[in-house]
Amino acid sequence: MTGVDDKKTFYKIVGQNIKKYRDLRNYSLQVLAEKVGITKKTVQRYEHGEHKFDMDRLKALALALDVTVNQLTEGAYTYMGEEQTETENISLPIVGKISCGNGVLAYESIEGYETTPRSWINGGEYFYLRARGNSMNGARIFEGDLLLIRKQEEVEDGEIAAVLIDDEAVLKKVYRQGNTLVLQSANPDYPPIICGESGSNIRIIGKLKKVVINF
The missing domain is CATH 2.10.109.10 (Umud Fragment, subunit A)
Incomplete structure (x- = not known):
């Protein structure tokens, strides 16, 4: 069975991936927070693996960072007692408004x-x-x-x-x-x-x- 420590490791690895792609995009904590609609402190807690998130939030973070959910969870699923598999379908956003800054x-x-x-x-x-x-x-x-x-x-x-x-x-x-x-x-x-x-x-x-x- 998956233990508490394994779940903590899962969130920690995802948090490291969030920070990696945020650094690659040269986004500050504040910029990423505004893109997702959350606080800077919440982003920081995600990156440190201190805060749990659901799939909708993970999709929002992936979208803001211009990556896939699979990229954010890379290396993390083995700690949940399962392997990450590629499904036949993916979920794509329906965009209502686009800005360019x-x-x-x-x-x-x-x-x-x-x-x-x-x-x-x-x-x-x-x-x-x-x-x-x-x-x-x-x-x-x-x-x-x-x-x-x-x-x-x-x-x-x-x-x-x-x-x-x-x-x-x-x-x-x-x-x-x-x-x-x-x-x-x-x-x-x-x-x-x-x-x-x-x-x-x-x-x-x-x-x-x-x-x-x-x-």
């Missing part, structure tokens, strides 16, 4: 998590957005559909991407014309958005990989 993307509002087959994932970081409006109806993307996005800053001409305009994430076909970025809807009722990349408040944040239809 100092060039770093932050997910400010998580609506929930969507169980996703690993076969859909091929390296990199993924998240979901929910389609809003009818500007992409011509691409068979409708209000309420879940959009699986691979986080990346470059896409090929004509590919559909998630684009951050101020703090609003929208879905558009992307074209480049020299230093000009053209964002095209898939609905003729919407004119293209044309902007220069230099000093622009528009930024590509990811490529559309799959649409989960909302019935």
Whole structure:
């Protein structure tokens, strides 16, 4: 059976992993605390293995550190009397709002998590957005559909991407014309958005990989 000391070791190892990735991201205790919505003292207690946490909190920490839950629990599960196995599915966040401060993307509002087959994932970081409006109806993307996005800053001409305009994430076909970025809807009722990349408040944040239809 798993003893009390083994459980303490589990939380201690996870805490060491949290600190490792926080240091790699160059985040202070305060920055990580604000991303997760907890106090700096709580983060510190997690890192020292002094404070227990549930799976929702672990997911929130992983998301804030831009890592997977498996990375945070690496080397820890053997102390719980079990081996960590890779499941066929993973849980990805449904992001309601995205901000960009100092060039770093932050997910400010998580609506929930969507169980996703690993076969859909091929390296990199993924998240979901929910389609809003009818500007992409011509691409068979409708209000309420879940959009699986691979986080990346470059896409090929004509590919559909998630684009951050101020703090609003929208879905558009992307074209480049020299230093000009053209964002095209898939609905003729919407004119293209044309902007220069230099000093622009528009930024590509990811490529559309799959649409989960909302019935």
